[in-house]
Amino acid sequence: MIAQNIGFWIIAVLMIVAALRVVTTNNVVHAALWLVVVLAGAAGQYILLAAEFVAITQVLVYIGAVMVLFLFGTMLTRARIGAESDLNNSYKKLGIPVGLIMLVAMGLALTRSFGAEKLPDSAKVVSTQEVSDQIFGPYLLPFWALSFVLLAAVVGAIVLARKD
């Protein structure tokens, strides 16, 4: 696993730098592009974990759809070239405790469920069939719940956007 570990650290450092640039850069579009680097790094980490399907979904959904819509929205409304001074607001400090709470919560969830369990040395590529067997088998209820949340979001967007 040594090659994967080196790959992990290179990508992880890159992601951390890019994530810091997302919140420190003074241009909206630059922030969005740094976020693309973070999301692409996450896709790279999935590939190192031999999770091909999840990695490609990450690229398709986050880079191909979410970030494009993000950029589309900001360019349509306000996206000047050059530095902007009014990007920070008074809730800036609140981000630090929220980030810490998320870190602790996710770290706890991971260590509680996996503990000292290690990945096998020669990780086998997880096939799409296995992924779908899991989603439509034991994880069907969470999957339904998630799609319900998404449906609610779509309906909400339509309600907000319709004038009559």
Add this chain to the structure above:
Amino acid sequence: MSPLLAEIPYWGESLFRVLGGLVAVLLPAGTIVYVFLFKMMSFMQSRLGPMEAGPYGSMQLFAEVGKWLQKEDIVPERADARIFKMAPIIVLLSTFLLVVVVPFGPDALFTDLETGIFYALAVSSISVLGILIAGWSSANKYSLLGGLRAAGQLIAYELPMVLAVIGVVIQAGTMNLQKIVVAQNSGSMFGIDAVGHPYLISQFVGFVIFMIAIQAELTQAPFDMPIAESELVSGYMTEYSGFRFLIFFIGEFATAGVFAMIASVLFLGGWGVPFSWFGWTSIDEVDNWMNFAGPLIMFTKMMLIVFIIMWIRFSYPRLREDQLQRFAWKGLIPVALANIMVTSILKVVF
């Protein structure tokens, strides 16, 4: 499968792959530009096209490339220079990432991803990012409008494309492009082995939707609103000149070639011929010479599909922006969904 590359060391194999990738991207792009853009368009308009450089103007392309390379690399004063320079490279990068999964023969392939077609659809959407930031960083309202139009169009037509592909995936039972090729060539239709089972026939609706969607994804007329020279100068490319424009230009036609290759893999049987012609029953029995004949067969099918794309491009006037969006969301997507439903019902019944 005979081990064609067994004696070559890893670095040699990698070099071979890089060179192969360059050939697989640049050769179709050059051929498409010369055969279709220069010659076919000219003949359709009752003129000769380029005739001076080389026999029948066949060296015209090298003259054009030389011209572009000599031009000054201009960045507008108020543009965001770093992103402005990065944008064309992102567009070309997505083309190179795309060609990686296309199989050209039983062993002649770059990588054999289990999720091949899914990967292709994912990386093809990266080019939207390049086009958007090209439009934004030019600091030009025509460029920005072109970029926004391009993004809106590519998002709208990516959906019917994905949905059309799902029909093929259901029928083949796999997302691996190599296995999709094998499934088409080892199948039979109406009990006749000699024709194989090209999904062009059984997935005809999917094929038509896929062709319309790639026409729009490649921003070829009648879907060329992002460029729309009579409205937007030349859209997101307005401020580009010299070799950065050349990269956009190569990217456009190379992507046309790669999308045509993917279409021929999905619907026309890719590199293969019906296996029953030579008595093969599975991919392991396919003879070694198919590694050399396969790319040629693939190239022929690609040219056939690009011919259809270009034929439509030179024949129809541009749609209006709202017609374009309505056509995708109200026309193509419902038909594609119905196609998936019918395909899956038939798959379960038979």
